[in-house]
Amino acid sequence: MHSKLYPLQFEPILKDRIWGGEKLKTVLNKPITSKITGESWEISTVPGDISIVANGDWQGKSLNEIIDLSPDAVLGTQVHERFGKQFPLLFKYLDAREDLSIQVHPNDELAQKRHHSFGKTEMWYVMQADENARIIVGFKENSNAAEYVESLKNKSLLTILDTKMAQAGDVFFLETGTVHAIGAGLVVAEIQQTSDITYRIYDFDRVDAQGNTRELHVDLALDAINYNKVETQKEYAKITNESNTVVDCPYFTTNFIPLDGVVTVYKSGTTFTVYMCVDGFFEIEYNNTVFKYIKGDTVLIPAGMNTFILNGKASVLEIYIS
Template identity: 55%
Template sequence: MYKFIPILKSPLWGGEKIATYKQIATDRRQIGESWELSGVEGDVSVVAEGPDAGKTLTELLARDKERLLGNRNYERFGTEFPLLIKFIDAREDLSIQVHPDDRLAWERHRSKGKTEMWYVVAADEGAHLRSGFTRQVTPAEYEKSVADDTITDLLTDHEVRPGDVFFLPAGRIHSIGAGSFIAEIQQTSNITYRIYDFNRRDA
């Protein structure tokens, strides 16, 4: 069994739950994401302890091959670990976004697409997630709603509770809402098309 060093991210919308939940001693604030297992280039997980401490997930796959990934998965993915597993703590709403499927991601970025799944670990009162349009929307309606800040009115908004599960195929518009603390399991991809971000500006 391997334990990996979490890769912590501090976006504008990040909260304060992850360090406590994972019992991480850190002075870092506003942790929005903790990548638990990642083969994403530039953010590959590193073994935390034991005889393989310091080795990357990629190095383990190169050495152990199908013994680590299984025969069929190794035939399909080789030394590219197929999943990215993370915790997300949203103090504020995340951007309205969409991810490409495998075909489009390969054409544009030479990357895998991004289908994902959310498991709600904890939820503040009023916590919510957005997934998909409420109805058929024309391209003109879509463009107008982004321009006049009404895009959220067109999206299905779900109040969430611990234990809820959402499947989001690539191509579905979505957003993680304020107060949601989730585990996200997704394809190994970090490609996000941000549609609308509530007119926020970073530092």
Template identity: 60%
Template sequence: MNSIKQHINNQSNTTAFKSYPIQFQPILKERIWGGNKLQSLGKELSNDNIGESWEISMIDTDINIVTNGIYKEKSLAELIDLYPNEILGAKVYQKYGKQFPLLFKFLDAKTDLSIQLHPNDELAKKRHNSFGKTEMWYVMQADNNARIILGFKEDSSPEEYLDHLKNKTLPSVLQEYYVKKGDVFFIETGTIHAIGGGILLAEIQQTSDITYRVYDWDRVDDQGNERELHVDLALEAIDYNKKDPKIEYVKVDDESVNLIDCPFFTTNIVSLTSSYEITKNNDCFLVYICTEGNAALVTNGERFEIKQGDTVLVPAQLNNFALQGNATLLEVFINKL
């Protein structure tokens, strides 16, 4: 099912866990291509080269800390260790163990990111003991003529790819999309891609930080060094087939409209103008990303405010609530368990 409006079909056995929408301290990442647009989402930046805000993460040591409620100052890892069923959901815990299986980010590309790709689960497991990295982008703001690169213009081959890489003509055979606010793209593993300068977006992905960089526009850092490329690793991982990654959709007021339903995550968009009520089961957590406006999550007589730039984790055990306000929200969960 693409909708999370499901009948409650199982109840948690514990009363120790307090269910409420959990928010976290973002983890900010300085990047060679980063800027200062994340300030517009309420992030406190230390400089003008912040490229990423990791909103919910359990990758290595990049683990977010709770900022609200009775679990304030606990880490996401601590919470999941204590309450795996209550937070993740019974089916997610059964499939992934005590690992949060998704990573949520905001990205600010002041200049072009490198041309890159991510391996699939099989290759990532074999080479890095990691998940692969299927991901999606929701464009929140784009400067005039801002564009992304996604896949080949036509079906290609390893030989053609290597030839263009050698001659520094790789961008000429890649598909460009000029973007605007609200555009959605689905990036399957193996798809060669790059975010262009002038774009602020929300990214939803598998829990993985494995990236194969194949071309970096001949950039150098402050010390005059080029960043490492991963040409050999990428060769087997690239999907050389032409893709159609742009997702077309029509918003419906106060309803959840499906954008993407893949094995790793399902993402809907909620165009909130008044109220949207949810009754769900305990199989999976929910995450809401507020891309525009202001909302509140109301449950058991309590009201939790959500503003643009907030990312909120709704534990699996929280079954009944309403969203109220005027906002655009991305609604994320795992449907195929």
């Protein structure tokens, strides 16, 4: 089994969304066919959306199948111990041609109680931003449930929420309970817990092609929301050929690597690693084989791959579980 280990890529799981566009093709080379593709799920074990290996000996097998074959070698010893055979993270690219709905995700405790699911702590790395693109994230000032409900009734919710301008390279870290929305004109890499639990609280009164509004989850959201002002934007170092920490939380660690040339990587076998190529191109050399990646590619390095070489000129997100 271990001799077979290699960097894994997966078939993208493409999702049409009312707010989606065509940048996943034009910016990230995804094989989209519609004009409203909002999401490319890169690595997922969400039920109904299980990633299928796209390359090498395991091509055609699902991520769940290969974890089942050898959980320690794929997930890593610590991840296997902590999560069993569950793959605990979900990786996506998003294209917001229009504003996403304003939403919130429940924490682990609430999500487990209501949905038998993980909660959804997540982060965004902005890959491309149109001029004046913005995100909505948290409250301007500390608020409370009563003020929030009142603002929904009189359609003034946007006046109490905080807005940040967003540019390529910006990172936003969203703990559960943070009210948020990606604004129009952004392409984003999203890293999150494996969960598809979203409480939609306001959708700008939009209707779909059939004239229907999308379901809202206002009541469910009430006790999921953190009403306090939060600081979500992350500053981080960009030292060339180093793993610069961007986010380090109980659910995942994300580093930023400005790759320029050759870097040898040593791993301990405790956790898988995922690389998202957010700009440029690079190669992974392992076992005398070269694997090539371009902007928009996502690759899963099984935990059993202890030593390998990165080579190229790229901006790379490196994600693992500490």
